[in-house]
Amino acid sequence: MTGRLIVLTGPSGVGKGTLLKALLARHPELYLSVSATTRSPREGEVEGVHYYFYTRDRFDRMIEAGALLEWAEFAGNYYGTPIDPVRSQLVQGKSIILEIELAGARQVAKIFPDAGRIFILPPDLTTLETRIRERGTDSAEAIMRRLEQAQVEIAAQHEFEYRIVNDDFETALDELDRLVTQKN
Numbered sequence: 637m638t639g640r641l642i643v644l645t646g647p648s649g650v651g652k653g654t655l656l657k658a659l660l661a662r663h664p665e666l667y668l669s670v671s672a673t674t675r676s677p678r679e680g681e682v683e684g685v686h687y688y689f690y691t692r693d694r695f696d697r698m699i700e701a702g703a704l705l706e707w708a709e710f711a712g713n714y715y716g717t718p719i720d721p722v723r724s725q726l727v728q729g730k731s732i733i734l735e736i737e738l739a740g741a742r743q744v745a746k747i748f749p750d751a752g753r754i755f756i757l758p759p760d761l762t763t764l765e766t767r768i769r770e771r772g773t774d775s776a777e778a779i780m781r782r783l784e785q786a787q788v789e790i791a792a793q794h795e796f797e798y799r800i801v802n803d804d805f806e807t808a809l810d811e812l813d814r815l816v817t818q819k820n
């Protein structure tokens with residue numbers, strides 16, 4: 637596998653994180669970019685593993701220093717991709733996966749037109765809403781914002797070269813595996 641930049645996007649609650657965890661268990665050679673965010677950690681989230689949890693000040697300084705490949709505001713918080721690990725993975729001929737929302741995916745598509753862009757879809761909106769609510773970690777307001785944003789993202793699914801419906805988990809995982817590990 638040569639070094640490829642892969643962007644994975646899809647509405648909150650669609651199961652991107654679970655799919656990626658299973659993909660990385662199958663392919664330990666793949667590297668998942670760790671984003672910076674101003675949102676508070678959820679229970680069980682570990683600094684430097686799930687995210688770098690930064691203050692708004694520190695996040696702004698990273699933007700000013702040009703240390704983020706892309707960044708966006710999502711449901712009231714800021715999220716961004718540190719540029720250094722992306723560079724070093726690609727320079728070494730290794731692949732890197734970015735799990736980012738729509739605005740960030742659009743920025744990356746401009747900078748890296750060859751990036752593989754994959755969109756994960758829920759079977760339907762009701763299933764998505766149930767998944768977001770059942771996660772039980774977000775406030776009612778955050779849930780509402782995430783659901784609104786989900787509709788905006790789903791409407792943009794055709795901007796992505798590949799789309800996977802996360803209905804049956806194993807089927808979705810196999811499809812993701814095939815796309816990510818396919819030879820160029």
Ligand code: 5GP
Pocket residue numbers: 645646647648671672675706707708710715716717718735736737738739740741
């Ligand atoms: P969550 O708060 O649920 O972890 O993430 C909210 C949204 O932010 C998800 O759609 C996730 O893909 C996106 N996200 C996570 N990291 C980044 C990033 O570095 N940049 C951008 N643009 N979006 C991100």
